[in-house]
């Protein structure tokens with residue numbers, strides 16, 4: 387645990403030190419849960435967005451893109467249910483005066499039980515060695531079974547209480563489980579109450595005529611209200627999808643864990659419109675497809691797991707999260723939701739406009755069902771960044787800090803380094819930069835000894851360092867150093883492009 391916390395602190399400081407993430411308006415002491423992306427952060431973020439966009443839009447002939455405005459007609463949010471139901475149950479500790487999400491307190495309690503069970507299993511696995519049967523052990527060991535039962539009972543009861551909007555029951559559950567405030571250690575809690583997460587703003591020149599608006603809390607509604615525009619103008623046939631990336635805003639009360647939970651963040655969402663009755667088939671399809679998209683990055687399959695929801699949002703008939711092993715444990719990275727025809731029907735009702743699709747194969751009109759995939763870009767950034775940051779002991783007794791970002795996502799693909807700042811080497815290096823810069827983000831660096839330059843590029847996550855030395859002038863060859871293996875090879879200048887391309891071309895990442 388302490389090790390995890392330590393790693394998380396390193397992630398935050400490394401992100402700042404190497405120009406990935408800064409606190410917002412830092413010179414004024416910052417703004418809580420709002421962040422700015424620096425010169426490397428913006429590239430990594432763009433590359434993640436591109437990887438998502440290409441996988442969704444470019445690789446699917448039945449998915450197209452959209453860029454809807456952040457401001458939407460206020461009735462949108464009445465229809466979608468956000469005005470009435472987009473809230474978190476909050477509870478305050480009277481001693482520390484700290485505010486918590488009541489459901490998160492119970493979920494954290496359940497996660498602790500899970501960790502205790504996992505610890506027991508790990509110990510047993512060590513004891514029994516190769517003959518260890520995890521499934522059997524989980525099903526028969528009384529201690530593990532006890533932890534699991536308690537964990538399940540707590541989350542199931544929480545789901546029932548939240549479904550029934552029984553806030554007094556949620557408070558009683560917190561008291562019964564003897565959950566204490568992590569700050570004060572006391573169990574002196576206020577009542578639980580609901581708090582709407584949407585930010586309000588105003589549109590108009592004067593106070594009397596201004597209209598109340600909301601900053602969108604999800605990008606999905608921009609897709610729903612445009613679904614017929616896209617379907618008709620794009621002559622789309624069901625099943626088809628609309629993909630969008632863009633900012634969303636939520637007044638998160640318990641904003642914490644760096645860029646995991648922000649007040650202003652970016653979503654990458656895709657709504658897939660299907661025939662009623664076929665939604666579960668597509669729900670399973672998208673669960674599998676999305677998991678593959680994640681694991682293709684090579685950050686370790688063991689770092690992902692599904693969490694099927696017991697408590698469903700007001701619009702869903704099935705929902706699952708893809709959870710990632712963040713430095714603070716497994717947490718939601720992406721949601722896959724079967725949203726039924728809830729949204730389109732609600733928009734029909736509130737707008738008075740028909741949003742039906744005429745299915746020529748069935749010769750009938752219907753309101754399509756929707757399966758959605760929804761991922762936070764910033765959260766994906768944190769997953770990739772935290773998993774890639776490593777400290778390695780080297781054979782010569784020294785250590786290095788290396789950011790082993792998937793090459794596809796790395797902000798800079800190659801650093802071009804003249805061994806010395808003279809003898810014509812900078813000119814050759816700059817010519818290589820000029821040739822590569824049309825295809826890749828590359829940098830030129832001539833400062834300090836070459837070993838220090840390697841370390842600098844390791845820390846920033848650059849997959850290749852290309853060194854020009856005196857022999858280059860005679861043989862037209864350079865030394866390519868690979869970030870992860872630190873192996874060096876001598877190659878012809880004309881071969882550089884192929885070597886980089888093999889590792890950064892999306893063709894070699896998606897199946």
Ligand code: GAP
Pocket residue numbers: 603604605606636638645646647648649651652653655718719720721758760761762763764765
């Ligand atoms: N349209 C469905 C929707 O918005 P959600 O589960 O509320 O569903 C989807 O959000 C994803 O957006 C989450 O899985 C998470 O990655 C990201 N997300 C949600 N709230 C966030 C926040 N406050 N900060 C950063 N990312 C967030």
